[in-house]
Amino acid sequence: MENQNILCEIAEGVATVTVNRPGSLNALNSQVLGELECTLYKLEQDAAVSVVILTGAGEKAFVAGADIKEMAEMNSFEGHRFALQGQRVMLFMEKMTKPVIAAVNGYALGGGLELALACDVIYASDNAKLGFPEVTLGIIPGFGGTQNLARLIGPNRAKELIYSGRMINAQKALAWGVVNEVVAQAELAAKALDLAREIAKNGSLGVGYAKNAIVNGLNMTKEDGFRYESSLFGVLFATADQKEGMSAFVEKRKAQFQGK
Numbered sequence: 001m002e003n004q005n006i007l008c009e010i011a012e013g014v015a016t017v018t019v020n021r022p023g024s025l026n027a028l029n030s031q032v033l034g035e036l037e038c039t040l041y042k043l044e045q046d047a048a049v050s051v052v053i054l055t056g057a058g059e060k061a062f063v064a065g066a067d068i069k070e071m072a073e074m075n076s077f078e079g080h081r082f083a084l085q086g087q088r089v090m091l092f093m094e095k096m097t098k099p100v101i102a103a104v105n106g107y108a109l110g111g112g113l114e115l116a117l118a119c120d121v122i123y124a125s126d127n128a129k130l131g132f133p134e135v136t137l138g139i140i141p142g143f144g145g146t147q148n149l150a151r152l153i154g155p156n157r158a159k160e161l162i163y164s165g166r167m168i169n170a171q172k173a174l175a176w177g178v179v180n181e182v183v184a185q186a187e188l189a190a191k192a193l194d195l196a197r198e199i200a201k202n203g204s205l206g207v208g209y210a211k212n213a214i215v216n217g218l219n220m221t222k223e224d225g226f227r228y229e230s231s232l233f234g235v236l237f238a239t240a241d242q243k244e245g246m247s248a249f250v251e252k253r254k255a256q257f258q259g260k
């Protein structure tokens with residue numbers, strides 16, 4: 001079935017995925033989440049794709065949250081199922097071997113901020129506003145926000161943001177370490193593309209294993225994380241990319257990685 005709300009363009013190893021529901025500020029309903037999940041799943045399998053950029057359509061919003069109009073009609077069972085659906089997408093993004101860069105081009109609220117937090121790198125435009133307004137609606141973040149924000153910036157600032165429901169601007173998000181960098185909105189897409197292209201030139205196995213080591217290592221003791229890292233390091237010595245990368249250095253030429 002064709003996507004109604006998710007656009008996907010692939011060029012030179014970079015897939016740009018756009019949540020395209022500007023009339024609702026790109027709010028995530030269950031259909032959008034389903035389309036996003038399918039799209040990401042296909043991109044993970046696609047050998048022509050090394051890096052994914054995720055953004056929102058229009059100049060106003062990245063994603064203004066989960067769809068409040070849909071949630072307003074949900075009972076407890078449906079609310080739980082909806083949270084599990086959103087969490088499945090966020091967890092899949094962490095499991096993907098390919099890095100995902102969020103280009104946050106406006107409001108990133110609730111489920112929208114959760115989507116950004118599930119990405120590997122977050123670039124924000126200078127007009128971006130970020131926050132978790134869930135408590136103003138009588139609920140809590142449900143797509144992993146309580147867990148991911150507290151892990152990223154520490155519990156105190158996460159509590160301040162989540163308990164108050166207030167929005168912070170891009171500069172404050174940068175100072176708090178929620179986003180990697182802030183750029184003018186007109187430069188955001190190019191900024192994300194530059195990083196994506198730089199990553200895409202590297203050995204995709206190396207990049208994927210680095211992501212795996214960082215994401216999984218965060219849930220381990222330091223010693224287990226070190227052990228895990230050295231195992232992955234060793235496995236890479238059985239790959240053609242490692243042979244190519246090191247031969248190219250010795251032969252003073254550019255490496256041509258094949259992802260195997």
Ligand code: CAA
Pocket residue numbers: 023024025027064065066067068069086107109110111112114133134137140141142143145
């Ligand atoms: N769900 C559904 N529709 C939404 C939406 C959302 N999260 N956010 C915006 N929209 C819709 C508005 O209802 C409006 O539609 P209509 O024209 O049909 O009325 C349209 O998008 C434009 O929005 P506004 O007129 O409100 O635009 P604004 O510039 O006045 O305000 C805003 C922008 C401050 C972002 C405001 O839209 C807003 O507060 N949105 C809701 C943000 C929010 O609470 N997000 C969290 C949702 S809960 C969640 O995400 C739970 C979870 O963790 C899983």
